[in-house]
Amino acid sequence: MRRPLAGLALLALVVTGCGGGAREQAAGGPVEITIWHGQEDASAKSIEKLVTRFNQSHPDIKVSTESGGATADGMLPKITAALTSDSFPDIAYLYGSWAPNIARNPKTADLTEFVKDPKIGWQDFWGSEREAVTVGGKVIGFPAVVDNMVVLYNKKLFAKAGVEAPKPDWTWDDFRAMAKRVTDPGAGVFGTTWPISGGEEAVWGLWPMVWQAGGDILTADHKKAAFNSPAGQQALGRLRDMAVTDKSVYLDSSPAEKGQKLFESERLGMFMSGPWVLPDLQAAGIEYGVAQLPGTNGNHETISGPDNWVVFEHDERRVKAAATFLAWLTAAERQLEWMSDTGSLPIRESITKLPGYKDYVAKYQGIEVISTNLVNAKRVRPPTTRYPRVSAFVAEAIAEALLGKTDAKTALDQAAAKSDAALAVPGS
Incomplete structure (x- = not known):
C-alpha cells in the first residue's frame, strides 16, 4: 500500500496549458481510452483484472492500461510533461493534494454535470472524497482511494x-x-x-x-x-x-x-x-x-488523504467513455473486490452494507476500525x-x-x- 502523502512537494509544480490534437479513432468502432494507473503489486493486478472485465462487458469502449512510466508517487510530473503534447492519457491516478494544480490545466475535463446522474450515487462517496476531487466547483474525476489517520x-x-x-x-x-x-x-x-x-x-x-x-x-x-x-x-x-x-x-x-x-x-x-x-x-x-x-x-x-481518478479531455466521446468506465469501476460491488485484493478502505458508504464486507474485514486485522473512522474524516487540507x-x-x-x-x-x-x-x- 502507498504512503498517503508521498510526493507532496511536487504540488509546487505548475501545470501549464498544452496543444495537440486528439488521437484519431476508427469511425464506428469502440471508443479507445487509456488509463495511467501507477499501481504496483496487488493493486496493479487488481486494476488490470477489473479493466479486462470491463472491456469484456462493454464492447463499445476499449480501455488500455499503462503505468505512464511512473508509480503513483511520480505521476504528477509525468502528466505535466504529457500535457504539453498529445501524449496524455484519458484517465490518470493522482493524489488528491495535487488537484488544485491539475485542475488549472485546460485539458482537465469537467465532470460536474455527469456526476449529477442519480445512477452515479455521488452522495454515496464520503464527503472528504467529493471535496478532494472538486476544485472551484469543478469535478475533475472520481474518487480512487480514501484513507484516514x-x-x-x-x-x-x-x-x-x-x-x-x-x-x-x-x-x-x-x-x-x-x-x-x-x-x-x-x-x-x-x-x-x-x-x-x-x-x-x-x-x-x-x-x-x-x-x-x-x-x-x-x-x-x-x-x-x-x-x-x-x-x-x-x-x-x-x-x-x-x-x-x-x-x-x-x-x-x-x-x-x-x-x-x-x-x-x-x-x-x-x-x-x-x-x-x-x-x-x-x-x-x-x-x-x-x-x-x-x-x-x-x-x-x-x-484523510483521498486520491483521484482524474479525467483529461481529448474529445467529448472519450471524456464520456472515461466517465462511464469510472462509474463502473467505482461501483460498490467492484470496489469491494478491489478492497479485498488491496486492503484499501471503502470509498462508498454503501460498500459496508454488502454481504462480502464481513469477509474483507476478517482478512485485514483492524481494518474495520479504520473503515468506521471514515465518518470522522470531515475535511481535507486547503485546496x-x-x-x-x-x-x-x-x-x-x-x-x-x-x-x-x-x-x-x-x-x-x-x-x-x-x-x-x-x-x-x-x-x-
Missing part, C-alpha cells in the same frame, strides 16, 4: 507497562499519559514518534488536533494562516510537553522516516498511521490494536497551490518546538508570518 498500539508493550487499550472516548491527555507510561529509555522504547525532518508527515498529524479544538489551517478565503490560533498553540504545546518534558516521543529526523520500522521492531507503544501499514504489520507478526484518534470534547475528527509552502513552514515550526528550541506560540507565529507572505503571492 488512526492510532496503532502495541499490545505487548501496553501489557508490560500495565496500560489498558484505548477506550472509544479517550482524549489527548490519555494519549500523553499512555505514551509516558510505555516509555522505557533503558530498553529503547518510546511512547510514540513524531517526524521532524521537515516533511508533510509531521504536519499531517497536527491538523486533526487543531480541527478538534475548533481551529483551522487557513482562513476561509485561503489568504491568511489560521493555525497559530489558541487551538494550534494547544496542539503543538501538548506535543512539545511530551517531547521535551516527558521525553516520551522519538524525534524522527530521518527523511526516510523510521516510524513504521520502529513500531514493527516493538520500540514504539503507539504509532499514528493509516490502513496502508496493516499488511506489513500482519506480515511482521506484530500484536497490534487499532483505535480512532484521541478526541477533544468528544470530537475525534481525523484527517490551494500554496499549501506545500505553508506545510513546509509549519513542519519547521514543529521541529523547532519539539526540539525545545522555542515555545509553541512563537514557532507557530513565525510560521504564520511566512505563510501569509506566501499566500499573498498572486495566483495562489
Whole structure:
C-alpha cells in the first residue's frame, strides 16, 4: 500500500496549458481510452483484472492500461510533461493534494454535470472524497482511494507497562499519559514518534488536533494562516510537553522516516498511521490494536488523504467513455473486490452494507476500525497551490518546538508570518 502523502512537494509544480490534437479513432468502432494507473503489486493486478472485465462487458469502449512510466508517487510530473503534447492519457491516478494544480490545466475535463446522474450515487462517496476531487466547483474525476489517520498500539508493550487499550472516548491527555507510561529509555522504547525532518508527515498529524479544538489551517478565503490560533498553540504545546518534558516521543529526523520500522521492531507503544501499514504489520507478526484518534470534547475528527481518478479531455466521446468506465469501476460491488485484493478502505458508504464486507474485514486485522473512522474524516487540507509552502513552514515550526528550541506560540507565529507572505503571492 502507498504512503498517503508521498510526493507532496511536487504540488509546487505548475501545470501549464498544452496543444495537440486528439488521437484519431476508427469511425464506428469502440471508443479507445487509456488509463495511467501507477499501481504496483496487488493493486496493479487488481486494476488490470477489473479493466479486462470491463472491456469484456462493454464492447463499445476499449480501455488500455499503462503505468505512464511512473508509480503513483511520480505521476504528477509525468502528466505535466504529457500535457504539453498529445501524449496524455484519458484517465490518470493522482493524489488528491495535487488537484488544485491539475485542475488549472485546460485539458482537465469537467465532470460536474455527469456526476449529477442519480445512477452515479455521488452522495454515496464520503464527503472528504467529493471535496478532494472538486476544485472551484469543478469535478475533475472520481474518487480512487480514501484513507484516514488512526492510532496503532502495541499490545505487548501496553501489557508490560500495565496500560489498558484505548477506550472509544479517550482524549489527548490519555494519549500523553499512555505514551509516558510505555516509555522505557533503558530498553529503547518510546511512547510514540513524531517526524521532524521537515516533511508533510509531521504536519499531517497536527491538523486533526487543531480541527478538534475548533481551529483551522487557513482562513476561509485561503489568504491568511489560521493555525497559530489558541487551538494550534494547544496542539503543538501538548506535543512539545511530551517531547521535551516527558521525553516520551522519538524525534524522527530521518527523511526516510523510521516510524513504521520502529513500531514493527516493538520500540514504539503507539504509532499514528493509516490502513496502508496493516499488511506489513500482519506480515511482521506484530500484536497490534487499532483505535480512532484521541478526541477533544468528544470530537475525534481525523484527517484523510483521498486520491483521484482524474479525467483529461481529448474529445467529448472519450471524456464520456472515461466517465462511464469510472462509474463502473467505482461501483460498490467492484470496489469491494478491489478492497479485498488491496486492503484499501471503502470509498462508498454503501460498500459496508454488502454481504462480502464481513469477509474483507476478517482478512485485514483492524481494518474495520479504520473503515468506521471514515465518518470522522470531515475535511481535507486547503485546496490551494500554496499549501506545500505553508506545510513546509509549519513542519519547521514543529521541529523547532519539539526540539525545545522555542515555545509553541512563537514557532507557530513565525510560521504564520511566512505563510501569509506566501499566500499573498498572486495566483495562489
